[in-house]
Amino acid sequence: MKKIYPNKEVCIGCHLCEVACVTAHSKTKDTILAHNVEKAQEGLAPRRNVAQDGPICVALSCRHCEEPMCVAACISGALTKNPETGRCEYNEEQCVGCWSCLMACPFGSIRRHPFKEKIVKCDMCAGRDTPACVEACPNAGLVFEDRGKD
Amino acid sequence: MAFAPINKNYHDFFVVRDKEACINCQVCVRQCSYGVHYWDEARQCVRHDNTKCIGCHRCEALCPTQALLIQEKPSTFKPNALWRPVFIKNIYKQADSGGVLLAGMGSPVDIPVYWDKMLLDASQVTNPSIDPLREPMELRTFLGAKPNALQFEQTDQGPKVKTEMKPNIKLNTPIMFSAMSFGSINFNLHVAMARAATELGTFYNTGEGGLHHSLYQYGANTIVQVASGRFGVHRDYLNAGGAIEIKIGQGAKPGIGGHLPGEKINAKVSETRMVPLGSDAISPAPHHDIYSIEDLHQLIFALKEASAYRVPVSVKIAAVHNVAAIASGIVRAGADIVTIDGVRGGTGAAPAMIRDNVGIPIELALASVDQRLRDEGIRNQASIVAAGGTRCSADVVKAIALGADAVYIATAALLSVGCTLCARCYTGKCPWGIATNDPYLAKRQNPDIAAKKMVNLVRAWSHEIEEMLGGMGLNSIESLRGNRDKLRAVGLNSVELDTLGVKAAGR
Secondary structure: EEEEOOOOOOOOOOOHHHHHHHOOOOOOOOOOHHHHHHHHOOOOOOEEEEEEEOOEEEEEOOOOOOOOOHHHHOOOOEEEEEEOOEEEEEOOOOOOOOHHHHHHOOOOOEEOOOOOOOOEEEEEEEEOOHHHHEEEEHOOOOEEEEOOOO | OOOHHHHHHOOOOEEEOOOOOOOOOOOOHHHHHOEEEEEEEEOOOOEOOOOHHOOOOOOHHHHOOOOOEEEEEEOOOOOOOOOOOOHHHHHHHHHHHHOEEEEEOOOOOOOOOOOHHHHHEOOOOOOOOOOOOOOOOEOOOOEEEOOOOOEEEEEEEEEEEEOOOOOOOOEEOOOEEOOOOOEEEEHHHHHHHHHHHHHHHOOOOOOOOOHHHHHHHHHHHEEEEEOOOOOOOOOHHHHHHHHHHHEEEOOHHHOEEEEOOOOOOHHHHHHHHHOOOOOOOOEEOOOOOOOOHHHHHHHHHHHHHHHOOHHHOOEEEEEEOHHHHHHHHHHHHOOEEEEEEEEOOOOOOOHHHHHHHHOOHHHHHHHHHHHHHHHHHHHHEEEEHHHHHEEEEEEEEHHHHHHOOEEEEOOOHHOOOOOOOOOOOOHHOOOOOOOOOOOHHOOOOOOHHHHHHHHHHHOOOOHHHHHHHHHOOOEHHHHHHOOHHHHHEEEHHHHHHHHHEEEEEEE
C-alpha cells in the first residue's frame, strides 16, 4: 500500500506540511480561517509534526504500521486497522481518552487534542488521492509511494 | 526611538505583511536566513525587521497564504543625475566599514546588452524554412582542435582517414554548465549539475574546487578546472574528466583571485579541495607559474602529458581589452578550446567596483576573437566557448552566429533552481540553499529536483534553438557557426557594427 515516507536528507523544516494538514482537516478548507479561527476555537491541530535538531529535520506522522501497537493497546476499539486500505483508522466517537495508544506508539505519532480528551492522529487524508502534506512539501521531503512491506 | 546609524535607514527593501492573511505559521521565520522575520513573544505574532531584508524573496515564495510582499523601499534621495542612490549608499557603507564593497552574481549595471541589439534572420520564399518537428535538426557540437587538412589512405576495407585527429569532446547541445566550484555552491547542486550534464549529453565544469570522489562516475561529462589555487588538482582528478580547463580569468572579476571564506570549508569541501578544515581558500590573482605565453604553453602541455593527450585542454580568460590578441596567443600556446567570459559573468564574491567596471561585453569580445583567429588562419585549431550572461536560447543562437562553438551557462542554471539574484552569495547565507554550505540551508536544494530543473531548462532552450535554426533554413548548428549574415543590428554605431562584423538592419 501507499504510505507517506519522510526524507530527512531533504526536509527543510519549513512546517508547510503542518499548515497543509491543518487546512485539509478544517471545516472551511480555507488556510486563513483554519489557522486564525478554527485553530483557536476548536483546537484544530496538525496530525504531523516536524522534529528538528539543528540542521537535521524530519516531518513525522503515523506510519500506519503493519501490526499497529496503538490498535492493540486501544481499550475502546477507537483505533482499527483497515485490512483493505492498510490505513490505521481512528473513530473519535469511540475514543475515551485513556492515552494507552499514546504510550504504545513507538514513533510518538499520536498527540493529544489541545481541547478535547481525545487524540489527534494522521488519517492519510482519507478522501484525497495524495495527502495534503505530501502535496504541500516544497522539496519532496515527503513522498507518497508503495514500497511494499516495511 | 533609539539612534540608528544612517546606513540602517537606507536599506533597500521592506516587507509588506497582509495581517489579515498572515496565519502566524512562522514559515517565513524559519526560511529567512537573515533574521528578518521573528516571533514576537509579547505580541504573540510574527513580525519583521525591514533593515535586515536583502530582497531574496524566499519568504514571499514559501508563504502559504501569500501574505508577504517584498518591495523596494520607496523613499528616495533628492534626484541627482550624478549621485545616483547606489553611489550614495555605497559611501554610507564604506564610511562605516572602511572596507572593500563585496558583491555576488554578475554585474547589474547598465552596460549595453548587444544581444538585444541584434536580430536573427528567417527564411522566406526562395530558401524555405525547415520545420524542426518534421525534419531532423542537428545540435551536436564537437569542441577541440580540428585538423588543417584531411588526408586519406586506401586500405583493404576501403578509404580511411589518415590524419590523426586531436581529442574532442562531444556535446548533444551547444550549451554547457559553466564553472561553479564545490564550496561556492554546495554539494547537492554539484551532484545535480553532474547528473543534468550526463542526462543531457553535455558537460559541466567543476570550477576551481576540485572534484569529490563520489562524482568521478560522471567524469565523462565533466570538465575539470585548474585554477591558480590548484585546489584539488592531482593526477586522478586530471584523468577523471573529459576535458581540462585552465582558468586564467573570470568575467565577473578579471584580474582578481578567489577567496572562499573558512566558514564555507566544511569536511567535504576540505577533503575535495585538499585544504585544512575551516581555513580560508585563497586563489591568487595570477597563476604563479604563468608570466608569459610560453609559460602557459608549458602548463598546457604539462596537463596534456599528465592526461596522456586523451582530452582537450581549454583556457578560460575574461573578456578584456585586446582579448583577440590574447586569444591568438592562447591558441598558439596549444589550447584546444578558448573560453571567453564576458563582463556579465557571475561569481560567488567579487569587489563590487571590479565586477561593475572591469572587462568588456562578451558579444564584442567573441566577435573580435573569432575574426582574429580566422584572419590568422588558426580558427580550426581551437573551439571558442562564450560565457557570461547568457539569458535565453536566442542569446545562444546569436553567440554561435557571432563565432562561438558553444556557450556556458551558470547564472541561468542557478535561476532554474530558484536563485533570485539577490547577489549576497558572499555571505554564505543563501536562503535558496545555493551559495551556501550551511547544512540546514543546503538541504533546500534537493539534488533530484535541481537536476530535473536544469535538464528541463537546457532541453527547452535546445528546442527553441532548433526552431530558430529551422526558421533560418538551417538544419545544423554547424551551419550557423560564425554565420554573421544571419544577424542584423539595430541602433549600433559603425564602430560597433565593424567590431561585431554584423550589418545594420535593412542592409
